[in-house]
Amino acid sequence: MTRTTLFRRLTLSSLGLLLLGAVQASEVNLYTTREAGLIKPLLDAYTSKTGIKVNTVFMKDGLPERVAAEGKQSPADLLMAVDVNALVELSEKNVTQAIKSPALEAAIPANLRDAGGHWFALSVRARTLYTAKNITLSSFTYEDLADPKYKGKICIRAGQHAYNTALIAHIIAKDGEAKAEQWLRGLKANLARKPGGGDRDVARDIMAGICDIGLGNSYYVGLMRSGAGGPEQQKWGDAINVVLPSFAKGGTHVNVSGAAVAKYAPNKDNAVKLLEFLVSDEAQALYAKANFEYPVKKGAALDPIIAKLGTLNIDSLQLGDIAKYRKAASLLVDKVGFDN
Structure with a gap:
């Protein structure tokens, strides 16, 4: 092989690598x-x-x-x-x-x-409170969900769903596991039906009179009220009021x-x-x-x-610190038999 041929091959090889790098880039x-x-x-x-x-x-x-x-x-x-x-x-x-x-x-x-x-x-996305149209609340705390005055009035999806274990983990991070358990037992005592379905089903059941209040993510309000989920879901979205709750000492989850x-x-x-x-x-x-x-x-x-839902004031706890308690939250749901 001549030096000229070798040089050409090396040059072509280098050019090929450069072109490959350009494609990857x-x-x-x-x-x-x-x-x-x-x-x-x-x-x-x-x-x-x-x-x-x-x-x-x-x-x-x-x-x-x-x-x-x-x-x-x-x-x-x-x-x-x-x-x-x-x-x-x-x-x-x-x-x-x-x-x-x-x-x-x-x-x-x-x-x-x-x-x-x-x-x-x-x-x-915020974990919001859905309420019946005849209920007007200027403010609401997550702790209020365990208040006995709401006995038989709350709808919620399964406690083991990631949306709810994340909220429970947040409560553990704020107040400790003992208080979180007390809160979860109080919430369970206030349920109008067995936990299940999705967040939009909470709005549906409020419209049907099965419950007065419930938890649902904020973006589902947009999906329902915009008509993106169809005319039936739009009725559900229009049938509820939405409140941005907060912790008693903190912001929205x-x-x-x-x-x-x-x-x-x-x-x-x-x-x-x-x-x-x-x-x-x-x-x-x-x-x-x-x-x-x-x-x-x-x-x-x-x-x-x-x-139109209002100003979102996010709680200041670091999300990574809250997530550390996700396993403890899941175990707590089973301990109190929340989904039974």
Whole structure:
């Protein structure tokens, strides 16, 4: 082989590697448990703005297990989940990496992101109180749910559902397990029916007169009242009043959707860029419009239906600290026989 031929081959090989790097640099791989249709407008806007293609892999369950099984060969760059417990689990499974980003830290309040930079909230939903139309409450605390004056008047979905175990975990984090148990027993004594169904079923049962009040996430109000769930659900949404409760000493309980950069992300820079885009004013407005959620960034536009619910004052406890009690909350639900 002549020196000229060898030089040409080395040059072509180097060019091929450069081209491969260019291809890799123009994409980012997203593993998500959030339905693709809900985030497509955001991802399309990102690609239009940056030219970076987003390859989406949707999975309903098993995200941490899949990424862990793929190990260093995993193509995942960004991991998206719809619950703080799931975000914490990703970190606990050691499939995420710490990110330091001034843009993320400026946009996301400290209590809505991991202190070590392993996950970041991107949107927020409040655990609200639904009431019958003939009930007007200017304020309400979560502690009030255990007040005997509401005996036989409350509807709620299963205690073991993540929405409710997260709230119970929050109460444990604030007041300790003994007081949380006392509260949960009081809530159980006030139920109008066996816990079950979904949050929209709570609104339906209030309309039917089965109960007077119940808990439901804020974005379901938007889904019902907008007609997105159909005309029957719109009737349910219009049949209730909605109150943003708070803790007696604190603010409103929320859950979040969020994301983390995968531990072995092959396109780490693009993953961080996508994360930073998702907390921009443009993306936060799209989040609010796509699924009636509260933006995580202060000052971002709200959907008009959600804006009418009032000002959301999120409790100051760090979500990661609350999530530490999720197992204790689940055990407490079983201990008091809440779902029986």
